[in-house]
Amino acid sequence: MSYVDELFGLKGKVALVTGGGRGIGQVIAAGLAKAGAEVAIVSRTGADETVKKIQAEGGSAYSLIADVTSEKAVDAALAGVLSRSHSLDIVFNNAGICIHKDTLEAGIDEWREVLDINLTGEYIVARAAGRVMIERKIKGSIINMASMSGSVVNVPQWQASYNASKAGIIHMTRSLAVEWAPHGIRVNSLSPGYIATPMSVDTPQELRDAWMPLIPFHRMGKPEELIGAVLYLAADSSGYTSGSDIIVDGAYVCA
Ligand code: NDP
Numbered sequence: 001m002s003y004v005d006e007l008f009g010l011k012g013k014v015a016l017v018t019g020g021g022r023g024i025g026q027v028i029a030a031g032l033a034k035a036g037a038e039v040a041i042v043s044r045t046g047a048d049e050t051v052k053k054i055q056a057e058g059g060s061a062y063s064l065i066a067d068v069t070s071e072k073a074v075d076a077a078l079a080g081v082l083s084r085s086h087s088l089d090i091v092f093n094n095a096g097i098c099i100h101k102d103t104l105e106a107g108i109d110e111w112r113e114v115l116d117i118n119l120t121g122e123y124i125v126a127r128a129a130g131r132v133m134i135e136r137k138i139k140g141s142i143i144n145m146a147s148m149s150g151s152v153v154n155v156p157q158w159q160a161s162y163n164a165s166k167a168g169i170i171h172m173t174r175s176l177a178v179e180w181a182p183h184g185i186r187v188n189s190l191s192p193g194y195i196a197t198p199m200s201v202d203t204p205q206e207l208r209d210a211w212m213p214l215i216p217f218h219r220m221g222k223p224e225e226l227i228g229a230v231l232y233l234a235a236d237s238s239g240y241t242s243g244s245d246i247i248v249d250g251a252y253v254c255a
């Protein structure tokens with residue numbers, strides 16, 4: 001085994017990725033599979049394309065349908081993972097949405113939808129996974145998807161619900177890290193800056209043009225540029241890292 005495999009290899013591990021049908025989740029699922037993990041991918045509409053891509057590269061993956069806002073659906077998905085893969089070592093808790101709207105124009109239903117999917121959805125998945133890990137004495141790693149928007153108010157778009165959901169995820173992560181430390185379960189969050197995915201590329205060009213001068217790197221990140229941080233958090237090399245938030249944003253929050 002190479003030194004890099006020793007530090008970051010995931011052979012024999014089982015990983016769950018939510019929102020892996022496209023965007024960041026798709027690329028991270030492929031990265032986890034390349035590092036040796038068997039990957040179960042959860043989304044509302046299926047992840048056949050991601051699964052085919054991973055299998056074509058010699059990796060192991062399968063798709064499960066679940067809406068992360070439904071405890072029942074998430075429990076059923078985890079039961080599916082356990083009956084097929086017999087373990088759950090890593091969770092990349094990534095499914096999320098964003099609505100850009102002035103606060104005075106946004107309806108309360110839009111606030112609820114964003115908080116429900118992003119914050120409560122990640123809580124439901126983390127809680128279900130934590131229960132499995134504690135019952136089975138698995139010293140697992142849960143990686144919650146936050147955002148730089150959990151630390152700064154990035155402009156010029158208004159997205160109070162999104163920012164609040166991501167700030168909540170960062171502190172939920174710290175809370176679970178402390179609560180589950182006695183079980184050897186590590187809980188961390190990842191906070192990307194602007195990353196080129198269907199979520200960000202669908203935003204109007206004038207908005208994306210406004211972002212560029214505010215990003216010290218003057219470009220959006222690629223989803224591939226998040227893989228290293230996720231492998232670090234997933235693997236044993238981060239055995240003493242818990243409750244941390246890793247910001248990968250081309251220095252946006254520093255500027
Ligand atoms: P995409 O819109 O490209 O992908 C989102 C994924 O989440 C899809 O696979 C979607 O699948 C899934 N999803 C959405 N809602 C649910 C739900 N209720 N239940 C299950 N799955 C769901 O987004 P990104 O890849 O850009 O974003 C992924 C995560 O990264 C999000 O949490 C986002 O907030 C975060 N992030 C993104 C940044 C960016 O610039 N792109 C920056 C910082 C953070 P389906 O519709 O089939 O369910």
